[in-house]
Amino acid sequence: MQVLSVNVGTAQPIQAKSGQSGIFKQPARGPVWVSTLGLSGDQIVDTPNHGGPEQAVYVFTQPDYDQWSERLGQTLAAGTFGENLLISDLESASLAIGERLRMGGVLLEITSARIPCVTLAARMNDPEFVKTFRQVRRPGFYARVLQEGNLEAGQSVQLEGQRPADGASVLDSFEYFYTKVPSRELIQRLLGAPIHEKMRRELEEKLGQG
Secondary structure (H helix, E strand, O other): OEEEEEEEOOOEEOOOOOOEEOOOOEEOOOOEEEEOOEEOOOOOOOOOOOOOHHHOEEEEEHHHHHHHHHHHOOOOOOOOOOOOEEEOOOOOOOOEOOOEEEEOOEEEEEEEEOOOOHHHHHHOOOOOHHHHHHHHOOOOEEEEEEEOEEEOOOOEOEEEOOOOOOOOEHHHHHHHHHOOOOOHHHHHHHHOOOOOHHHHHHHHHHHHHO
16 A cells, blocks of 8 residues: 555635635645644644544545546546545545554554535535535545654555454444434444544533433
């Protein structure tokens, strides 16, 4: 596996929410510093819902892009979904929350699926795209940065450590968002994984209400 693209973006006008978004990302030339708060030079506008140490890096994968290109009938350029990293030879949905990816000196830990919003729909020029994103179930994932370092296209990627047995997957965290009455078993499985803290607080509250 390897890093195919490292993408950063600055705030640009968009017909959604505040009228500005950093979703328009372009491949960087040369190495980019990755810290616990994200990529150097990458601007996050909607900070309540994106970015921060628990969602510092958004990762998409080439097999997911291939399926999206087939679904949409067009070849999609790296950065189309606003991802920071595009990597080869993985499918995002089946990965486990808590799995770690080593690339150069950077170590990432998966924290959750990406949940689509109206900004993504505006980016894709399709008001129904949130529904399409839900149907396709290839969301990419957010990750926290456990070790900082430089990243650039061409670096190799390795999964580190042993996959948690019966652990929650990226798809589990994606499906949870769309489940009106999630099962206690699903909530507990997610809580057993190193999900991002905002989601953990929500899950603990739901478990206490059950």
